[in-house]
Amino acid sequence: MKELEITTHLTLIVPGKNRSVKNAEKRDKILHGIFLAIVYIFIIIFAFVVLLPFYYMIAASFMVEDQLNSGAFFPSLANIFETIANNYTHTISNPSFPYGELLLNTLIVGIVTTASSLLVTILSAFAFAKLHFKGKEVLFTIFLATMMIPGEMMAITNFTTMANLGFVSADQNRLQTYLALILPFVSNVFYIYLLRQTFMQIPNELYLASKVDGKSDWQYLWKVMVPLSSSTLITIFIMNFIESWNSYVWPNLVILNDDYNVLSIALRSTTFQVLEHEVWRPVYTQQMAATVLTTVPLLLLFIFFRKYIMRGVERAGIKG
Amino acid sequence: MERKNNYKAWLYLAPILIFIFLFTIFPIINTFIISFLKNYNYATGANEGFTFENYGLILGITERIPGVSESKMLDFIRYALPNTLLITFVSVPISVILALVISILLNKIKVLHDLFQTIFFLPYVTNTIAVGMVFAIIFSNTGLFNNIFGLGNVNWVQEGLGSTWGKCMFVLCLYVIWTGLPFKILIFSSALHNIDQQYYDAARIDATPKWKTDLKIVLPLISPQILYITITSFITGFKEYNAIIGLFNRSYTINPNVHDLYTVVYYIYDQIQGTNGTRHLEYAAAGAVVLFVIILIFTLIQMKVAKKRVHY
Structure with missing residues (x-):
């Protein structure tokens, strides 16, 4: 006890004024x-x-x-x-910016693209993670290799495919437009990669246990694997949806009928202007109102699913 | 048992195989072929045989045949390629360094750390077109930027109305840096976060100054991430397009025959879109193959460097 007291009262004197x-x-x-x-x-x-x-x-x-x-x-x-x-x-009464209609088209395309892509991704990630078949490694390597090829290579031929199917024309109908917007984006190798990683982390014992219970692979996938991977699935869903919402290049190529326009295309192509002294003058405040209407839904999504999005992007970066 | 699994696996893979073949593998091969076809007609598939001319024309090697209608093909070598290289080599180093500084600073604070992390990530989820339009408003001749810095009536973004190629490039690079930051900051932050505390402790015992710890210990430890980010940023930089549309729109010049803000991807899509109803998919395809080769080179460098430098 005494020693301790001494130490607490000890003052180390350092040369120089006031340097304790x-x-x-x-x-x-x-x-x-x-x-x-x-x-x-x-x-x-x-x-x-x-x-x-x-x-x-x-x-x-x-x-x-x-x-x-x-x-x-x-x-x-x-x-x-x-x-x-x-x-x-x-802004919303501008005939080239029918907000409700645009929002509906963007939402439908986004949700259908994302949902179909998710389904295809779950099935293939399961095969790559848990099933054995000949040529698995080779096939997966080919899949991964396509990731480094710029999308423009695909866009050129996909455009001709869609045009030859009659989906891209000035009198395209709603279904044709949606199909042209959705079909090329159903397969996404990166998401397969991400989900395969998650599936592989699920212990094989669960698989064997479900076999003992007499469950088929199909039941095992939907009753065990999918619920256990829900956080990765949400991440994929959100990232995919954001991508679809923000896409500009492809919609700009294939939407020729303005009735089925999506938000980012209408946002850039609409000129908000007023007739003033017989001269058309652009109204930038309305243009900005339109950008707010385009951006805010996504910002809300981001605020609610911040953790999922940031985690997904983080994993995207670490893969390299 | 093995056999049964075998065919089952292919059933699970069937949907993805169909989609990936139709919309990824076949297009890659087909686009490659188109790039070698003379006067390719996308609707009928008709062409005048195999040629290297598409590459020669867009790269400015083959002389233009007199009488061929005014086409933008030469703009690839004149504007698209130089602009793309310029944007990439200016914006990538700046944004990587800036992201590093921000992440290191961010790593030093605890209070409000998550809030700032979220703020810095925000540009990642936004629409490039929409925010590009906001940048265009901020940099307009009567806009906020001129007002804050007292620059008077400088027009930055409208080439027809007094702006120049240089000014447009300046704003474009700023915008590209702004859009590129969030991803980099997130990756650097998580790399910094994963550094073992013992390195910092060791540095403190040695009384290493803080700046020296950052420079001599932290930076080398996250060097794999820095390399990875640098190379992927080069790759995304080569694909720059949306930022230009957002900032300048498609009709940014008074003279519709001048395309001095072209980038490689912009060029490709403009050739698909075509002028006056004539689409030149063969030039677009040649441009896309050139882009592919550039990206391939960078990917190979990345693979090589990653093998050497990754340390666990």
Whole structure:
């Protein structure tokens, strides 16, 4: 006990004025505080730059046109609700931007693409992870090799295929348009790879146990494997859906009938303008309202499924 | 038993095999063939035989035959390829370094760490077209950027209205960096997170200054991720297209015959889309094969480097 007391009262004298351990510790603490403060300042600055386009997208859709054209940072609060209502009603009543219709098309294409892709992925990942067959390794290597080939190689021929099937034409009907948008994106090797990894982690004992119970492979897949892999499946679903929602290039090639347009195409091709003194003038505030309407559904999805999305992308990066 | 499993496996694989054959394997082979066909007609499949001319024409080696209607084919070597290389070699190093700095800083904080991590990831899920349009508004002649920095009436993004190729490229590179950051930051952050605490402890016992710990210990430890990210960013950089459409739209010049903002992928899709109803799939295919070769080279480098450098 006594020894301890001595040690607690021990003061190490360092040459120089007031240089005790206590002071040194104090100094370290202050320095560390300053260091952390600088780190936070930098992070906040970077975060500000990252968020700025999102903020400005929303802020611009809350402004009147003259205000946006003066480079204002904040929307003025005077009559703000009238301005918002005005911008957004004009945007969705623009005949080239029928929001409900566009949203419906984008949703249908996204959900059907994702669901069919998920089904095909589950079946093939199961075969690759748990079943034995000749040529498995070779086949899987071929699958993986296709991943490094740029999509443009496929797009050129897929375009001719869709055109020759009659799906791509100015008088295409709804079903033809949807099929042209969906079919080329049902197979996705990366998701097969991801799900196969998850399936392989499920212990084989479960498989043997289900065999003893007299379950078939099919039952085992849907009753055991799929529920156990639900988090990977959600990740795949969300990532796939986001991809489909944001795609521009392929829809732009195959949608020739504007009745079945999707959001990102209509967003870029619609010119929001007003007739003023007999001259058509673009209205950027309405354009920004349209970008908000296109982006916000995805941002909401991201906020709800943040963990799944970030985990999926992280795994995508680690595979390399 | 083996045998039974064998045919069952193929049943499970049947759907994916059908789709992957029709929409991936066959297209790869077919596009390769198209790139060697003279005057290919996509609707009928008619052509005038085997030729290297498509490559010669887009790469500017073969002289243009007089009388051939005005076509954009030469723009591949004139604009698409140089622009793509420029965008890639400017934006990739900057965004990798920036992402590294942000991830290292992010790794030092505990309070609000998850919030900032989420913020930095946000650009990943957004529509490139939509945010590109926001960038275009911010950089318009009366926009926020000029206003904040007091630059007056500079037009950055509308080539017909006073902007130049250089200014457009500047904004484009900024935007490409912005869109590329989230993925890199997430990968670097998780790599940093996985570094064993003992390395930091050892450095502290040796009284190594913090900046030295980051430079001499942390960076080498995550070098595999840095290499991986650098090379995959080069590959995605070569495929840049949506950012340009978002920022400049398809009709960015007054003169419709000037395409000085072409990238390789932009060129490919413009040739598929065609001018006045004539689609030139053979030039698009040749362009796609060139892109494929460039990407293949980078992938091979990555495989080679990864074998040498990965340490577990």
